[in-house]
Structures are given as C-alpha cells and as structure tokens.
Amino acid sequence: MVNVSTKIHPNGLKYLAIDSPLCQATIFFQGAQITEFTPKNSHPLLWVSSADDHQAGNGIRGGIPICWPWFGQHAKPSWPQHGFARTRLWSLSQVNVTDQSVQIQFDLPLSEQDKQCWPHDSQVSVLFSLSDSLKVSLINHNLGEHPFELTQALHSYFPISDIHRTRVSGVKGAQYIEFSEGPFPQEEDEVHFTKETDRVYTQLAQTQCIHTPNGTIRVAREQSASAVLWNPWIDKSIRLGRFNPDDYLQMLCLEAANVLEDKVVLQAGESHTLSTEISWLKN
Numbered sequence: 001m002v003n004v005s006t007k008i009h010p011n012g013l014k015y016l017a018i019d020s021p022l023c024q025a026t027i028f029f030q031g032a033q034i035t036e037f038t039p040k041n042s043h044p045l046l047w048v049s050s051a052d053d054h055q056a057g058n059g060i061r062g063g064i065p066i067c068w069p070w071f072g073q074h075a076k077p078s079w080p081q082h083g084f085a086r087t088r089l090w091s092l093s094q095v096n097v098t099d100q101s102v103q104i105q106f107d108l109p110l111s112e113q114d115k116q117c118w119p120h121d122s123q124v125s126v127l128f129s130l131s132d133s134l135k136v137s138l139i140n141h142n143l144g145e146h147p148f149e150l151t152q153a154l155h156s157y158f159p160i161s162d163i164h165r166t167r168v169s170g171v172k173g174a175q176y177i178e179f180s181e182g183p184f185p186q187e188e189d190e191v192h193f194t195k196e197t198d199r200v201y202t203q204l205a206q207t208q209c210i211h212t213p214n215g216t217i218r219v220a221r222e223q224s225a226s227a228v229l230w231n232p233w234i235d236k237s238i239r240l241g242r243f244n245p246d247d248y249l250q251m252l253c254l255e256a257a258n259v260l261e262d263k264v265v266l267q268a269g270e271s272h273t274l275s276t277e278i279s280w281l282k283n
C-alpha cells in the first residue's frame, strides 16, 4: 500500500509525506526539497540539522537543497548563494505509483522577480523516484530561441554519524579546486576528514562510496562530471545558519553538480538531466 499525503509543518511549510512498502520520505514544496528518505528496515539516507526551524524563506539545512540556476556565489554579490530555486515554492505536477517505485515531479514557476536574474525562456523540473534507493533528476529545457548556460547542484547532506570514522572512495584520478586554489590532482584512493573540506571536483567518476560506521552509502551521478565534497568542520560550523556547532561531526555533503567547465550549455530546444541516485550498499 502506498500513501502520499499533503501535510503542513507546524511552521507553515507544506510537504508531501510518502509511505510505501519500500521507503518513507518527506518532500517540501518550498525548494522541492526532500528532507527524509529512509528505505524500509534500514537507516535514513539523508541528514537534517536539529537546529533548522523550517521557516518559510530559508532553505532547510539538510536533505537535498536544489542549487539552481547557479551554484555558489553569483558574480553579483547581492544575488543569493546557490541560486534562488531552494527558497521558491515549486508546484506538484505528477505523482505516479507503480509496483517498483513512487515517482513525484515538481516544476518551478518563475516569478517576475526570478526573471530579473534568470531572463531565459526555460523550464526546470525535478523528478524523485523513490524505491529502496532514491533517484533525483533535475531536468532543464531550453524553450526559447537563444542558448543559455547554468551551473547547478543537488546539495545532498548525508548522515555519517562520525566524521572521524568516515571516508569517501571513488575519487582517485579526478582533480579538485579548494578554497580558490588548484586544480590539484586527487592522488589518494580515499578522502579522510581532519579539517574543513570544501572541494569542487571535476573529471570525477560517476560513482562514489561514503564509508560510515553505520554502513556504506553509494552515490551515483548521471550527466555530471563534477561534484562538491563539503564538511564545514569546527570554525565554519559556528558561523553557519540553522546548524549546531557540533553538527559537522554527523554530516557530509557530496553534491552531484554541473560546475566549472562542466556547466550546462543548452542550445535552443535542448534539454539536460542531472541525476543522482543514492542507496545503502548491500553486503
């Protein structure tokens, strides 16, 4: 039995609660932000800070914020970091239930205010495919007659329970820029965490594994040659909004992206789909 119901958070934000034989999930209309995905009889695959109060107008600190139509700081400093999509209300356009999965699609209606910083004739949608894994696809269409380009990311927050006993594999051979320096070649097989980490990887293989004390999370990407690996560590945790000072011990972001030379360039009529699929690796 699959149950998809619309609910209202005590702070007013509307969300979908999904309960299926394969998983349980929560997706907020604001930002089309999934904040909970737990395969049945398993651990949660997404992390949310207990410091987040789910206020309208703020992206929720956790789950998968959608960074669109730019990633990071815009050249115009007054424009919001990571774009505007994560704080906008998306509209639910599809709920499709099959034996294998629940598919849920949201579209982003662009307001006159949004069009001032995104003046392109375009459509962006996000499709969630929920089974015992979670696949998130961010779909961009160029509906106009002129090319445009964008950067974007599915800013996934993973629960790792102890950053000191967490490592990430599947990175060797890529290169990364960190704190505006690089590119550096990734020579080690794995990344371990002993300090603030904020790497933008390019030329990255399609699958990484996050090895945690609770098991291994597999993170696969499609139409994405770049990804961001982020843990704020001690000092930045204190500065971050909607984040507890010791949250850095329990979370890690590995964000499927199209950034730097991997940005998306869409000619008239073209489409592009950035996807990430996450699951617990079965032994």
Ligand SMILES: O=P(O)(O)OC[C@H]1O[C@@H](O)[C@H](O)[C@@H](O)[C@@H]1O
Pocket (backbone or CB within 6 Å): 081, 082, 155, 198, 199, 228, 230, 240, 241, 255
């Ligand atoms: O606080 P925000 O805007 O959600 O950003 C969180 C982090 O997002 C990461 O993707 C960036 O690489 C970090 O530099 C940034 O601090």
